[in-house]
Amino acid sequence: MATTPPPATEGKPGLGRRLGAAGLWLLVLNGMVGAGIFGIPAEAARLAGAWSPALFLLTALLIAPILLCFSQLASGTRESGGPARYVQIAFGAQAGFQTGWALYIARLTAFAANLSLMLAAITHFVPVLAEGPARIVALAAIVGVVAALNIVGVSWAMRSLGALTVAKLLPLLLLVALGLAQWPAAPAAVDLLPAEGLALGPALLLMVYAFVGFESGLIPGGEARHPARDMPRALLGALLFCGLLYAALQWLCLRFVPELSTQTRPLVALGEALLGPWGASLVLATIVASVGGNLMSSMFAVPRVTHSLAEQSLLPRPLAAVSVRFRTPWASVLLYAVLAWALAATGSFVLLAAMSVLVRLLMYLACLAAMPAVDRQGPPDRWRLPGGPAVALFAAAVCVALLSQVQWPAVLGTAGLLASGSLLYSVARWQQRPVSPPGPQPPA
Template sequence: MNDTPPRLERRIGLGGAVMLSFNGAVGAAIFALPATLAADFGAFSPWLFPLIAIGAMLVIWPFSRSVAAFPESGGPATYGRAFGRFAGFELGWIFYVARAAAFAANANVLIAYLGRWVPAVEQGVIRASILAVVTLGLAIANLVGVERALRLLAGLTLLKALPLLIAALAALVLFAPIPAPGAPPALSEFEAGALLVFYAFVGFENLVVPAGETKQPATTLPRAILLSILVTTTLYFLVQLAFVTMFPTGGADADAPLIDLGRRLAGPAGAAILMVAAISSLGGNLHGIMAAVPRVTSAMGERGDLPAWFARVQRKYQTPANSILFFALFAGTLAVSGSFVWLAVVSTLARMIIYAVTIAALPRAPGKPRVTAGHWAIGAAGILVCVWAAAQADAKAWLTLGILSVAGVLLYALATFARGKTP
């Protein structure tokens, strides 16, 4: 009998990493943004996506280089440890809570979309039961092995992306001419739109958490991030271009604009197809979160920052079973209660801090990678972009993040006391 505790194996390739990143970024936003952006920026709105993507590369490129230098699972918890054990715990904890709140928020959006078919699902016990079933189902899908989880994610990705791509291309062909972009907006208007569009890209970092289960992470992770951003930008651009082509003067449902796009293209059948795409998009986003985020507490448990219970690996399926179950319970409780969904507003602010710390951690990475003057310059620019984006957050978001940070301090102190050491 082998008494050696099982360890997570490297089973995630480039395709799986791209899907984790893509589904982390593409969730509810693609189904909510088109009408808002079209109302504010008209025919110029599609061009916001490639423009902001170019600016976002100032963050994404140095970020991807930094994550390549840390081949372990844990994501932000790993990068923060370059500045000390406590910094690693705190950064990982902020990321963990922010993603759990995002899971809860998107789960409630999923219920809202289902409610367009069957209004009763939004009521009381039925709503809570569906949220519990969805959360438990995603947990089980991730418990039975990362390869099975990635196959499900591949199916959800196709159900999400293909209807959107086909609808966008059909709209551009059938509803020509495509409107000219016109004059760009004023700088103040562009800044507001830039922040909104930048928010649509966050989540691409989903793939870095299971780095310890990724094949050749030093090359796979940067390539996957860049490929994911390219695919995401292209999809956003085409969908927004199709929307302003079909609705040049507005008139679509602001809450579900792409359902109206599908209805105009192919009647009730088109609306139903894009409803399925919306649910698949949200399902893929939730599945991607469930696949990645439990690895944060698993990594913390391995390092002694949380009880070893979190690090336990299920021998048969090679998955961090306890961390997956804990995340399902935590995020599912937030989703069912509904009162904590507002925590999702702090997730982007938390990510800006995470991106900046990750970029700054590169010189402290294992092996002390060589950092050229060019890398320093781009990294500094990326950090400035993060600071600018964080400065757009309101006082409530900062207060929320502060409360979460204090909660992290208390948990770290409890974990330290439990192992009989001084923080």
């Protein structure tokens, strides 16, 4: 594929500004709505019982200040990179690289985990793909299609993402409508509190996982047409939609699914309770579409991290390659696709997936600390958060409180991950060192 050095244009060099409010909203929404909501309701019921729908809404309120701060950050720079770029502006290249590295690994492992879940849902219809070489080939085929759609251009990626978003949201909204229609005749399926009592901290930490991923929509900020106007709309619109949808689905699961806390696929059980066996198949198909949208969103946004870092010579320059025809970072997309396929095929991503929330919370804290520096260098038309410092402090307090719920194995694993990032950064900088010409040779 022919490549060319990215031309010097406004925003992200070589990529152009083609993302409007709808495209950004799709990226943010699909970063949030992936595989989590299809499995979380059972564990949420075990931890919080009938209080779990209210806790979904409480989690959205707690996350809202963080998204408001990111809205200001996103409008304060006209370049891509998202969190990595914000931290770099404030604290320098190494801190920016570490943030980009953490974001990349968090999204990569989540992509691999969701890819495996998507194939597991497909095997309900095509059992032969469940194991062996057929599974490996099927994983490669899914990744290949997602990567190809992202390489051939932003328009194709956004159209595919829009179609997958409709395919996953309509069945979920149908379940909500049917559940509300049948609500009066249905007996409650769960007690007010679980037998062990309300586990507020672990429940909130679990529910945060259903909302994280919004940062994917921030990474291609340099391709947004009107970031100051559209980024806040996309972030807050996606948060409001997800909070109401999650709470409604949890409410219906509590009402219609007996022994919800023991279910392995709670929304599949809800579909079967409302529509019979074909309802279960509908939800399984919805899982495929939902995870597909999440994969498409991730494949579009996350390779922009390595592309941005490569342009700054913090990663090998070939990863900065842009397709002449499609103006997409094809080399970074291919790298992301290959790594995700390898992780999904081998299963070695399990520990990193467990650290996903911890990595993100640390990244959010770093971005909150970067807000003053990003604001000082921002363009005149940037969006300013009313009461910014107070909101940022509250958002930081929420992050710290959630971090206190993380177990030590995840802390130690994350420390190792960040250390490996430091090693990669040091190698990249060493490769960029100037080479002094040889001095005069002494006489023989």
